[in-house]
Amino acid sequence: MPPAPRPTVSPLPEPDAVRCRALADDLRAAGFTSENLRAVWGPTADTAIARGLRGPAVAALGDRTDPLAVLGRLFVLGVTEPAGRVAASVPHTGIEGLVALGLVDVIEGPDAGVRPLAIIRPQSFVDEHGEGEWWIASDLDEAALGGPLAEGHVLGVGGASQTLARLQLPGGGVERGLDLGTGCGIQALRLGRGVGRVVATDISERALRFTRLNALLNGVDGIETRLGSLFDPLEPGEQFERIVSNPPFVITPRVEGVPAYEYRDGGLVGDALVAEVVTGLGVHLAPGGLAQLLGNWEYREGEDGLDRVRGWVADAPVALDAWVIERERLDPLAYAELWIRDGGTAPGTAEYARLIEAWLDDFARRGVTGVGFGYILLHRPPSWRVTLERYERVRGAAEASGADLAASLAAHARLVSLGEGQAGDAALAASVLRVAPDVTEARHHRPGEEAPTVIELHQGGGFGRVVSVDPALAALVGASDGDLAVGPLIEAIAELLEVDAGELRADLLPRVRELLVTGFLRFAD
Numbered sequence: 001m002p003p004a005p006r007p008t009v010s011p012l013p014e015p016d017a018v019r020c021r022a023l024a025d026d027l028r029a030a031g032f033t034s035e036n037l038r039a040v041w042g043p044t045a046d047t048a049i050a051r052g053l054r055g056p057a058v059a060a061l062g063d064r065t066d067p068l069a070v071l072g073r074l075f076v077l078g079v080t081e082p083a084g085r086v087a088a089s090v091p092h093t094g095i096e097g098l099v100a101l102g103l104v105d106v107i108e109g110p111d112a113g114v115r116p117l118a119i120i121r122p123q124s125f126v127d128e129h130g131e132g133e134w135w136i137a138s139d140l141d142e143a144a145l146g147g148p149l150a151e152g153h154v155l156g157v158g159g160a161s162q163t164l165a166r167l168q169l170p171g172g173g174v175e176r177g178l179d180l181g182t183g184c185g186i187q188a189l190r191l192g193r194g195v196g197r198v199v200a201t202d203i204s205e206r207a208l209r210f211t212r213l214n215a216l217l218n219g220v221d222g223i224e225t226r227l228g229s230l231f232d233p234l235e236p237g238e239q240f241e242r243i244v245s246n247p248p249f250v251i252t253p254r255v256e257g258v259p260a261y262e263y264r265d266g267g268l269v270g271d272a273l274v275a276e277v278v279t280g281l282g283v284h285l286a287p288g289g290l291a292q293l294l295g296n297w298e299y300r301e302g303e304d305g306l307d308r309v310r311g312w313v314a315d316a317p318v319a320l321d322a323w324v325i326e327r328e329r330l331d332p333l334a335y336a337e338l339w340i341r342d343g344g345t346a347p348g349t350a351e352y353a354r355l356i357e358a359w360l361d362d363f364a365r366r367g368v369t370g371v372g373f374g375y376i377l378l379h380r381p382p383s384w385r386v387t388l389e390r391y392e393r394v395r396g397a398a399e400a401s402g403a404d405l406a407a408s409l410a411a412h413a414r415l416v417s418l419g420e421g422q423a424g425d426a427a428l429a430a431s432v433l434r435v436a437p438d439v440t441e442a443r444h445h446r447p448g449e450e451a452p453t454v455i456e457l458h459q460g461g462g463f464g465r466v467v468s469v470d471p472a473l474a475a476l477v478g479a480s481d482g483d484l485a486v487g488p489l490i491e492a493i494a495e496l497l498e499v500d501a502g503e504l505r506a507d508l509l510p511r512v513r514e515l516l517v518t519g520f521l522r523f524a525d
């Protein structure tokens with residue numbers, strides 16, 4: 001069966017500063033915020049929109065003609081609106097202003113009206129500076145298009161974008177940042193909250209136009225856009241203190257008839273694009289600089305996915321500290337289904353079956369048994385000395401923030417500063433610790449037995465980690481209230497449990513280090 005024809009994209013947006021300011025005034029006057037829109041159409045319709053269903057929100061708006069309802073229909077739901085209503089809702093911009101920005105066109109005839117060419121979604125967030133909200137323009141989504149996306153589609157803020165934006169480390173005082181593969185510009189905007197100057201790159205001119213338009217719409221200065229693939233738009237030797245990237249990491253079969261969406265697929269085989277980003281970014285990190293990215297990595301017969309990432313880091317021409325967190329692993333079929341549905345092809349159709357076959361063939365060719373998804377944090381140490389090599393699987397339900405990561409990195413740095421070997425142990429034993437406020441303990445007993453068979457520590461925040469501990473470590477964590485140092489606490493616990501204090505110390509200190517880095521324990525001072 002021949003592949004289905006693919007839709008084409010709308011004309012390019014035109015990021016004009018004066019018109020963007022006018023539109024921002026109109027959106028503000030209409031109260032165009034996520035909270036107000038949610039109040040207007042209710043929580044169920046709001047959730048339905050997130051799942052690509054606009055019907056409940058359209059129904060909830062009924063025939064309301066106030067600016068919030070008109071702009072909500074036009075720009076969030078992608079519905080054509082009568083020209084008179086739109087003109088009344090954007091008095092500063094006017095319909096001709098929206099047309100000039102490339103956000104709408106005017107259609108004549110029986111279906112006459114103002115037709116959206118892009119969506120604009122209010123996007124609320126919380127970071128180290130407090131709460132905020134952006135308006136993010138991007139291409140019409142599947143719900144608005146009523147069908148599959150074009151290959152040059154510029155994505156709005158999806159779940160992965162929000163994850164990386166939330167994970168971004170506080171940027172206070174940092175001069176230069178890079179957002180590689182900026183799309184609608186969400187990471188660049190987030191980076192710009194703490195970083196002086198941001199370079200945002202993309203292979204798509206369309207994406208860069210949206211990024212500039214969004215920067216103007218939100219009154220954010222200091223974002224420079226550059227067109228090109230991967231590191232090509234950078235000067236040789238150009239360096240940044242921060243790099244973020246939600247790269248086009250989706251593994252896609254390289255065969256005719258399988259759409260290659262720019263927004264999610266970088267055109268290489270398997271996980272090679274993520275490998276190139278990981279291996280190539282080190283030379284663009286200033287010494288002491290940090291990079292954060294999302295990625296997929298393949299598990300192949302006889303090769304662990306996290307070991308593949310380890311290999312990419314090792315291949316970098318500069319030394320890099322690495323902290324890699326795998327959040328999820330899918331088998332090849334589940335992975336193929338996820339991304340075929342994401343492209344707007346419905347299960348049960350012949351096209352869906354054809355694409356599944358293409359994906360499974362591609363995986364089989366490389367012996368792929370699964371695909372991991374997660375977060376990669378890289379740090380270029382000021383010297384060649386690498387101190388952080390964490391490759392782990394964390395399946396907790398909670399989502400960490402940049403502040404959580406920063407706390408873990410600070411704990412790691414402090415532990416490194418305490419030194420290694422006996423000196424490091426002595427310094428840690430002299431430290432006073434405190435259990436983090438979000439930690440709770442769960443004890444499981446066999447019926448009728450007094451001693452627990454399992455003791456678990458649960459983290460309420462961060463990554464929602466759960467660790468099993470023995471009675472000695474549970475006692476140490478429980479007694480860590482910022483008063484006595486670790487060493488004396490271990491001695492008291494050894495006496496209580498009638499075990500050798502030296503042996504208990506040797507057993508507990510490595511696990512105390514781990515609990516500090518993972519955020520269960522904190523240094524009290």
Ligand SMILES: C[S@@+](CC[C@H](N)C(=O)[O-])C[C@H]1O[C@@H](n2cnc3c(N)ncnc32)[C@H](O)[C@@H]1O
Binds near residue numbers: 180
């Ligand atoms: C998953 S989207 C991320 C967009 C945005 N940064 C976010 O977090 O939502 C990946 C972006 O990478 C861009 N891209 C694709 N191939 C690229 C390449 N070879 N070099 C640079 N960017 C590329 C796409 O156009 C797209 O905008």
